[in-house]
Amino acid sequence: MIEIKDLHKSYRMGANSLHVLKGLNLSIKEGELVAIMGSSGSGKSTLLNILGMLDEADSGDYILDGVPIKNLNETKAAKYRNKFLGFIFQSFNLINYKTAIENVALPLYYQRVNRNERQEKSMRYLEKVGLKNWAHHLPSELSGGQKQRVAIARAMAAEPKVLLADELTGALDSKTSYEIMDLVQQINDEGKTILIVTHEPDIAQMCKRIIHLKDGVIVEDSLVEQVRAASYVQ
Amino acid sequence: MFSRDRWQEIFQTISKNKLRTFLSGFTVALGIFIFTVLYGMGNGLKNSFNEFFMGDATNTFSIYPGRTSEPYKGFKSGRTIEFRNDDIEDIKKDFAFYLDEITPVISFSATAKYKGESNSYTINAVAPPYQDMQKTILMKGRYINVKDLEKRSKNIVIGRLVELDLFGKSENALGKFLDVGGIIYRVVGVFQDDDGDNEERIIYMPYTTRQMLDQGTDKIGQITLTYNTNIGYAGAMAFDLSLQKYLKSKHNIAPDDQNAIYLRNMADIVQRNMMFANILQLVVVFVGIGTLIAGVIGISNIMVFVVKERTKELGVRKALGATPASVIGLVLQESIFITTIAGYGGLVLGVGVLSAMGDRFKEDYFISNPGVGLGIVITATLVLVFFGVLAGYVPAKKAANVKPIVALRDE
Ligand SMILES: Nc1ncnc2c1ncn2[C@@H]1O[C@H](COP(=O)(O)OP(=O)(O)OP(=O)(O)O)[C@@H](O)[C@H]1O
Ligand SMILES: [Mg+2]
Numbered sequence: 171m172i173e174i175k176d177l178h179k180s181y182r183m184g185a186n187s188l189h190v191l192k193g194l195n196l197s198i199k200e201g202e203l204v205a206i207m208g209s210s211g212s213g214k215s216t217l218l219n220i221l222g223m224l225d226e227a228d229s230g231d232y233i234l235d236g237v238p239i240k241n242l243n244e245t246k247a248a249k250y251r252n253k254f255l256g257f258i259f260q261s262f263n264l265i266n267y268k269t270a271i272e273n274v275a276l277p278l279y280y281q282r283v284n285r286n287e288r289q290e291k292s293m294r295y296l297e298k299v300g301l302k303n304w305a306h307h308l309p310s311e312l313s314g315g316q317k318q319r320v321a322i323a324r325a326m327a328a329e330p331k332v333l334l335a336d337e338l339t340g341a342l343d344s345k346t347s348y349e350i351m352d353l354v355q356q357i358n359d360e361g362k363t364i365l366i367v368t369h370e371p372d373i374a375q376m377c378k379r380i381i382h383l384k385d386g387v388i389v390e391d392s393l394v395e396q397v398r399a400a401s402y403v404q
Numbered sequence: 405m406f407s408r409d410r411w412q413e414i415f416q417t418i419s420k421n422k423l424r425t426f427l428s429g430f431t432v433a434l435g436i437f438i439f440t441v442l443y444g445m446g447n448g449l450k451n452s453f454n455e456f457f458m459g460d461a462t463n464t465f466s467i468y469p470g471r472t473s474e475p476y477k478g479f480k481s482g483r484t485i486e487f488r489n490d491d492i493e494d495i496k497k498d499f500a501f502y503l504d505e506i507t508p509v510i511s512f513s514a515t516a517k518y519k520g521e522s523n524s525y526t527i528n529a530v531a532p533p534y535q536d537m538q539k540t541i542l543m544k545g546r547y548i549n550v551k552d553l554e555k556r557s558k559n560i561v562i563g564r565l566v567e568l569d570l571f572g573k574s575e576n577a578l579g580k581f582l583d584v585g586g587i588i589y590r591v592v593g594v595f596q597d598d599d600g601d602n603e604e605r606i607i608y609m610p611y612t613t614r615q616m617l618d619q620g621t622d623k624i625g626q627i628t629l630t631y632n633t634n635i636g637y638a639g640a641m642a643f644d645l646s647l648q649k650y651l652k653s654k655h656n657i658a659p660d661d662q663n664a665i666y667l668r669n670m671a672d673i674v675q676r677n678m679m680f681a682n683i684l685q686l687v688v689v690f691v692g693i694g695t696l697i698a699g700v701i702g703i704s705n706i707m708v709f710v711v712k713e714r715t716k717e718l719g720v721r722k723a724l725g726a727t728p729a730s731v732i733g734l735v736l737q738e739s740i741f742i743t744t745i746a747g748y749g750g751l752v753l754g755v756g757v758l759s760a761m762g763d764r765f766k767e768d769y770f771i772s773n774p775g776v777g778l779g780i781v782i783t784a785t786l787v788l789v790f791f792g793v794l795a796g797y798v799p800a801k802k803a804a805n806v807k808p809i810v811a812l813r814d815e
Contacts, residue, residue: 224808251725257723259812263723265720267420
């Protein structure tokens with residue numbers, strides 16, 4: 171599903187250049203649930219943003235579902251993002267003047283799905299994350315955990331091939347975090363490929379594979395015995 | 405561009421972001437409103453102006469005798485100059501090339517009486533050409549004619565308001581006899597005049613009759629003439645000069661004496677005032693353009709602000725699959741919609757204020773019937789919309805091409 175070879179990324183700041191990703195190689199198959207860990211500043215978010223086509227690598231290959239991602243203009247990139255990828259951010263990034271269901275429907279709008287189908291689909295995904303009764307509330311009326319659920323529903327609604335989540339539990343308490351992870355595991359059980367950036371070991375243990383980044387290289391890549399989040403949730 | 409979904413998206417952003425909508429709408433509406441009102445008032449000034457000067461023929465000279473201010477050829481200073489019938493004859497003979505019509509005007513005031521009613525009026529004793537010069541319009545009867553002059557008949561032509569004053573609403577003055585200054589005249593015509601009430605409280609009579617009744621004098625008060633319009637403005641100015649010179653030499657007046665004869669040259673006055681009117685128009689255009697520029701700057705600033713405020717939202721949209729074109733379209737369509745509606749509102753309001761003004765400020769501020777051409781305000785609105793769009797396009801395009809990660813980065 172995801173194939174990267176010798177990926178490099180530097181940030182230029184004035185005369186200086188900060189080499190963040192120093193030749194990464196990684197292969198992720200369909201249906202995997204991967205945690206990316208590492209200390210702060212190790213380049214986790216940078217990697218995820220490149221995988222999500224929100225940012226571009228300086229060199230190296232990136233092949234997503236058999237499609238080489240290289241030198242895309244913004245219009246092409248927008249189409250691929252819409253078709254292949256769903257994002258979940260630490261800070262939710264919901265549009266504050268749109269209700270929960272309108273937020274969920276937004277990627278469908280960009281997929282040119284017609285209005286009725288949009289409505290119906292959005293409601294279905296909101297129901298899936300347990301927010302059916304909150305569909306017509308604004309983000310400002312929702313708790314952090316509820317906002318993140320809306321964000322997950324939004325990422326799922328587009329039915330992408332890969333879900334990318336950057337510290338999706340970073341702003342939540344541990345109980346809420348487990349509830350969210352339970353949801354993530356359910357989605358993964360249905361076969362969706364999911365990548366999660368986190369520096370919480372317990373969250374990482376709920377994935378199937380952990381990749382450790384350090385100073386821009388992968389220092390460890392191991393499969394783990396998955397801990398089911400459901401056992402923490404009643 | 406015109407899909408229902410897109411419009412729904414836009415109406416939603418408009419209604420959920422009232423401050424932003426209000427700011428850009430208000431700027432445009434205010435700009436167009438001020439522009440419309442200013443421009444309309446400028447036009448109102450010009451209207452008053454035209455009304456004022458277009459009433460009478462403009463190819464007219466009026467020559468008034470005065471008093472000499474310096475001694476000349478043995479005559480003392482302070483001598484009163486008087487025109488006589490032979491002055492008319494001489495001008496007719498010696499300036500035939502320039503001259504169109506000429507008439508003496510002997511002005512005096514007298515009390516006119518009819519039955520119980522009486523009132524004091526200005527009486528102008530004139531020759532027939534005076535009708536065309538004053539653009540006097542007859543409502544009934546006729547003007548003074550050549551026969552009146554020859555027979556020194558006691559016929560008069562009275563203004564509409566003279567008839568109203570003395571005869572009331574119901575009685576017809578035509579053919580009636582009127583006592584003017586103790587002498588009985590027959591009313592042969594009633595006229596109206598656009599130039600105001602004073603012009604309709606005048607009585608005309610043959611100048612020959614007046615001279616006969618004034619002890620057979622051949623004195624005339626002033627001379628009014630029209631020149632052949634073919635001579636043009638330069639010709640008129642030349643005629644003006646040589647006529648003054650001619651009359652001064654004939655009446656033994658020093659060539660540089662400014663007080664003995666006064667010649668009022670309408671062509672010159674109109675020319676000068678036209679210049680004034682044109683400068684006025686220029687000022688109005690200038691102020692209008694200034695207002696528009698201020699409006700353009702205002703809407704530009706707001707659009708930059710709007711796009712900046714939406715950076716994060718646009719980043720989210722892009723992360724969810726919005727193409728740059730759809731991001732630009734979203735921003736611009738919203739701004740076009742708001743500015744067009746607001747511009748129209750400002751226009752309607754401005755036109756409303758102008759028509760409410762009407763002729764209310766005519767007396768004090770010389771603004772009559774202010775108004776604006778629809779073309780000019782629509783152009784102004786389009787200019788504002790265009791610049792609003794342009795001002796929005798630049799930052800919108802920039803925002804649309806920024807990598808979403810930059811837009812989404814937390815501060
Ligand atoms: N836009 C940028 N410009 C310059 N430097 C950047 C930029 N984004 C990230 N960096 C730097 O690159 C390095 C890696 O950043 P990154 O955000 O990938 O780290 P991270 O592993 O996600 O850290 P954290 O756990 O704190 O989120 C950091 O040193 C950071 O300062
Ligand atoms: Mg990070």
